[in-house]
Amino acid sequence: MIKVQDLKFEYQDIKNAIGGVSLEIEEGEFVCIVGHNGSGKSTLAKLLCGLLVPTSGHIYIDGCELKAELENEENDMLRRRIGIVFQNPDNQFVGVTVKDDIAFGLENRQIERDEIIKRIDEYSRLVGMDKFLDRSPESLSGGEKQRVAIAGILACDTDIIILDEATSMLDPKGVREVLGVISNLKHKKTIINITHNLNEMVLADKVIVMNEGLITASGDVKTILENEELLKEANLVIPDTIKLLNMIRDSKISEDVEDEVCQLIFHR
Known part of the structure; x- marks a missing residue:
């Protein structure tokens, strides 16, 4: 379980980017966090995976507090349980080939070579990229690159996958490819989808609406979708x-x- 208590964050030029957020996400739950640009949803994603240090408040993963400012074994283990797929597929492809990219995180964790090969095979198949292992990133579409990013996260045996606007720069085909992979992972992993695209909400078990750094609503998909006034107030199309x-x-x-x-x- 992920538990967030009164989380606050300030940028140097933006006060209350996150203005006191509390939430709970169960293990295996698919949660969609929606909001317009500047609502705080991407900042929250970076706080959850330890890329940003909160101004105040607490983040717990299965009862253990994530303290991004500390470098210790417990924090390192917690961060290893979380993987994030960012908005721009070109900014996260670190390998010369698909195979190299999936292997990157495994090599950093000093996994045995035989196990690395096994995981590359398993997770490239899972995301439908096993025929592309020797391809370079320049030859891939945006959707294919994002599928490789997901394979790399899964290969590292992460429990929690955060998608930070992972489909926003993709064409419709790429969006379908990524959402198809994520749909197949539903209830097998804890998934947090950060998006402004309300069509993506339908996959979720729970929807959280953010506006101006605060959670303005939380509920099941049907409850949120039926409240058009709420969505308009959150400046969502x-x-x-x-x-x-x-x-x-x-x-x-x-x-x-x-x-x-x-x-x-x-x-x-």
Whole structure:
């Protein structure tokens, strides 16, 4: 479980970038954190994985406090349990080939060579990149690069995957590729998807809405989607697919029909 208590963070030029956030995420839960640009969601992601040090407050992972400012064995072990996929696929590809990139984190952890080869094979297959192992990053699409990034995280046996706007720079095909991989990992890993794209909420067990560094709402997908006023107040663009789904719900048709329409719209 991830537990955050009264977390605050200030940049030099931005006071209250995170203004006192508390939340809980269960093991194996798929949580979507949504908000417009500048809402604090990406700052929260960097705090959760230890890339930023909070001004105040606490982050616990399975009861152990993550203290990013300290370099000790316990903190190192906690950070190793968390992997993050960033917005720009070009900024996180560190290998000369796909194979090298997946191996990078494993080599840093001094994993035995035979085990590295085994994990490269296993996780490249899992994300559908096993036919691309000798390819260079320049020859890959954005979606393919993000799938390689996910494979590298999975190969390091992380429990928690944070996607920080990981689909925002991708074309529709790339978005489908990445979300397809993440959908297959649902309930096998703890997944935190940071996004402003409300279409991605439908995969989540829980949705957290952020605005101006604060959590303004938290609930299941249906509850959040039905509250269009809340989404407008958070300066989020409501896609036509969401509007259509809400119209269907307002018409009070059967839940079975609603579920079928939802599957057609979002390819769940």
